[in-house]
């Protein structure tokens with residue numbers, strides 16, 4: 264960690280009476296430590312400064328980070344705005360519904376949300392659409408015998424996301440490259456020169472948006488085609504000009520991005536955990552053999568409690584969205600502190616997801632905490648998806664695809680008499696921000 268903090272920035276300062284975490288670098292602030300070892304940064308800040316402190320997000324400025332569980336209530340607070348997200352990532356998320364508040368947000372969300380609820384997913388036959396794609400991917404892994412897991416789950420998620428949206432899966436490797444460049448904008452230094460991440464990221468955003476405009480034109484030309492883009496275009500065209508094509512393009516960009524990185528990382532972690540816990544693999548195989556086929560409808564998911572527990576525990580231990588930004592619109596009480604109006608806030612989902620205040624033995628990967636519970640899932644049990652008006656729209660979709668994936672993996676590998684095995688270390692190279700994911704080099708063998 265010491266290497267990731269600036270040794271020349273040691274003095275303690277206060278802003279609005281709240282301590283600023285020392286160790287920020289010029290231009291990039293605490294971003295190096297946030298990207299490479301966020302848990303340790305948060306632990307150190309808590310130990311030395313208490314539950315409220317400022318982190319320096321480089322170009323995005325300082326965000327007041329709160330480790331008191333009261334911070335979770337900010338996600339539902341009427342006087343807390345999401346507009347800060349647009350200021351922090353204008354090139355990636357500008358104009359998307361995740362940055363809007365109040366009725367503007369509701370209007371944009373209403374146009375899409377039904378398609379992501381269990382009924383919408385079932386009516387559109389998403390489970391049936393995904394099943395052969397997932398099956399083909401795990402069969403390819405079985406045949407190859409060993410894979411670099413994250414690049415492969417990203418590839419799988421891109422295929423699934425494209426099929427969901429109704430986009431033909433062409434140029435997947437080019438899309439991957441553009442995604443990586445786009446995401447770099449979240450941590451890019453503000454230097455707009457050729458070859459720099461900022462310049463490359465903006466070019467990637469323009470490329471992705473140009474593709475989306477073409478998809479929209481195609482959807483309008485062939486209105487009978489199915490897929491989410493078609494539904495979105497129809498909903499937007501019915502809004503009598505209230506919603507422009509720019510909004511549509513921005514929200515397609517959001518959906519392509521939101522559904523890709525986060526789910527790919529979660530699936531990769533799921534396989535890594537299965538490779539590290541042979542007893543969990545055995546329990547999953549037993550369940551897969553009992554159900555006998557990959558489930559396709561939401562109503563079938565209840566038959567797969569082990570796979571569901573695996574989905575929930577993987578996300579609890581490895582939440583893909585680690586930090587959520589907000590702005591206080593008026594003075595707020597947060598834990599023991601008064602927070603002035605206008606304060607930029609950071610809600611560390613990663614911290615709460617693995618907090619002993621919310622979970623017994625939080626560092627242990629235990630399916631039992633889900634399998635043995637008798638009460639229904641509460642919002643705090645799925646905080647990895649946020650909460651309140653902006654709660655993730657992809658929750659039911661991710662649940663479906665992760666259960667489908669784990670059952671398909673267990674059936675395919677069991678038939679071949681093999682199981683997943685970890686072929687490399689997992690700690691080196693893992694990342695926590697802007698999205699959390701395992702190292703690109705983690706390898707899994709099937710033998």
Ligand code: HEM
Pocket residue numbers: 345360361362372517518521522523525526529582583584587588647648649650652653654655656657658660661
């Ligand atoms: C493991 C996978 C995923 C995780 C951990 C995750 C996490 C999150 C979180 C934390 C938020 C709230 C952001 C905020 O409050 O500022 C969010 C919002 C959102 N997510 Fe997800 N997400 C996942 C997958 C997906 C998928 C598959 C889709 C769709 C294809 C999706 C679509 C969205 C959208 C559209 C929003 C914005 C909702 C709004 O602002 O009203 N997500 N997600």
